[in-house]
Amino acid sequence: MGPLVAGFPAARVLVIGDVILDRYVSGHAARLSPEAPIPVLRPTATRATVGGAANVAANIAELGGEAWLIGLVGEDAPASELRRLLAAREGIHPALLAVAGRPTTAKTRFMAGPHQLLRLDEESTEAPAPATVAALCAAVDAALEHVAVVVLSDYAKGVLTDPVLRHVLARAAAAGRIVIADPKRADFAAYRGAAILTPNEAELRLGTRHPAADAAGVEAAGAIALAATEGAAVLVTRSEHGVALLRRDRPALHLPAQAREVADVSGAGDTLVATLAVALAAGADLADAARLANITAGLSVAKQGTATVTAAELLAALHIEDLLATDRKIAAAEEAAARVAAWHAQGLKVGFANGCFDLIHPGHVRLLRAARAACDRLVVALNTDASVRRLKGPTRPVQNETARATVMASLAPVDLVTLFDEDTPIELIRRLRPDVLVKGSDYRIDQVVGGDDVRSWGGRVLLVDLAEGHSTSATIRRMAVPAG
DSSP: OHHHHHTGGGOEEEEEEOEEEEEEEEEEEEEEOSSSSSEEEEEEEEEEEEEEHHHHHHHHHHTTOEEEEEEEEOSSHHHHHHHHHHHTSTTEEEEEEEOTTOOOOEEEEEEETTEEEEEEEEOOOOOOOHHHHHHHHHHHHHHHTTOSEEEEEOOSSSSSOHHHHHHHHHHHHHHTOEEEEEOOOSOGGGGTTOSEEOOBHHHHHHHHTSOOSSHHHHHHHHHHHHHHHTOSEEEEEOGGGOEEEEETTSOOEEEOOOOSSOSOOTTHHHHHHHHHHHHHHTTOOHHHHHHHHHHHHHHHHTSSSSOOOOHHHHHHHHHHHHHHHHHHTBOOHHHHHHHHHHHHHTTOOEEEEEEOOOSOOHHHHHHHHHHHHTSSEEEEEEEOHHHHHHHHOTTOOSSOHHHHHHHHHTSTTOSEEEEEOSSSOHHHHHHHOOSEEEEETTSOGGGSTTHHHHHHTTOEEEEEOOOTTOOHHHHHHHHHSOOO
8 A cells, every 4th residue: 555655745635623732741750749649740841742633634744645724722822832833844734713712722631651640621612603603614615625635623622513514514515525524423413414434432332322342333333323424434443443444335344453552542533534534635445545544543552642643654564564464364274264254244256266386477477366356355275385296296396385375475466375285175165165266278167176166156167368488397497407
């Protein structure tokens, strides 16, 4: 997905919602107060950063996109600090409307090491006056012409009132813009018209009045949320259980958590929403956008406090993910059977190819590409080293089964690699019950091992024309001839 990240600088996103100033007072707490049973904090450092909708915008900018940010502040010192912090970042176009008598939302966290002792919230959740609502709507109208995606960053601090939501959703629909709603309302119908909803499990339960303690509960609650919003998808963040992408008339996509170490979950949802928005604005499909968002959320929680994730950090994580994904593609027969059964349960068509695949050449690549084009998931079964020796002689294979499996798993058309020790894969084919059995056109249909079985359960045999002039055995013979 690296090419998608390379396209992030073309992404333009509007973020409207509750901007927050996040302050951190850090220090040491070595004793309790004699006045009350509370720790005494000796401060050693203070810092401030942008939070809420402003943190969504900051993440968009750090990922390489551009953000138009609309929100409310007061006429006070926190507002000045927010403006200063935003001005220091490239890629953000802020429209912060100052409202006399309304405090800027600020959260001050008192920290002893990594532990939070107390949080002080200064805010107003009152709905703004009609004149302020009109100003917010005018700012939205001005920004819409620049963006492809709109994010509703709702922290329930009074910006996204019913009139503002109705205006944004109507204008975005008229302009053909994708709307992502990060909800706080107890009634998801308020976001009707948003294409994508991004609640966490607690918000999903609140908004649907349905338990969402496990995958099945999340899927059922997600269906209720889709009905309420009339949207295309719900992306649910599930803490240590990762995320779940729920779409209309599509199998649920459950992605495991990516965090290797959790330092602080503050702002992780902002990072996820920002990445989802940037990826969609850059042209990603929803599943890939969700995968990227899940990875950046994992990077975010590994950082202390409200944090952003850069495009460089995401690319590094993708590189690691590619290496891990290669390892995860290799499975013993029992695990392979379980994965194939899960794919079949999702309504996916499974293909099966087998062989020694000792030295990968263009003929192999052509066969694998054609095989993957004929199915949704492709399983490649490799002969073990012992099986290859029985078939090819004592000098084969050139590469051992571990090396061959690793190379095969690194190829894009291949979804799963397993090994078999028998001379033919017939027992493995009967166990996996693939829908498509693939061999090269140097075989006849009646020569394909397992062909009759696959056809008996409604599958088919596919013979692929191979590129001429490519053979592992011929390559090995050429290597053995001394240079003259």
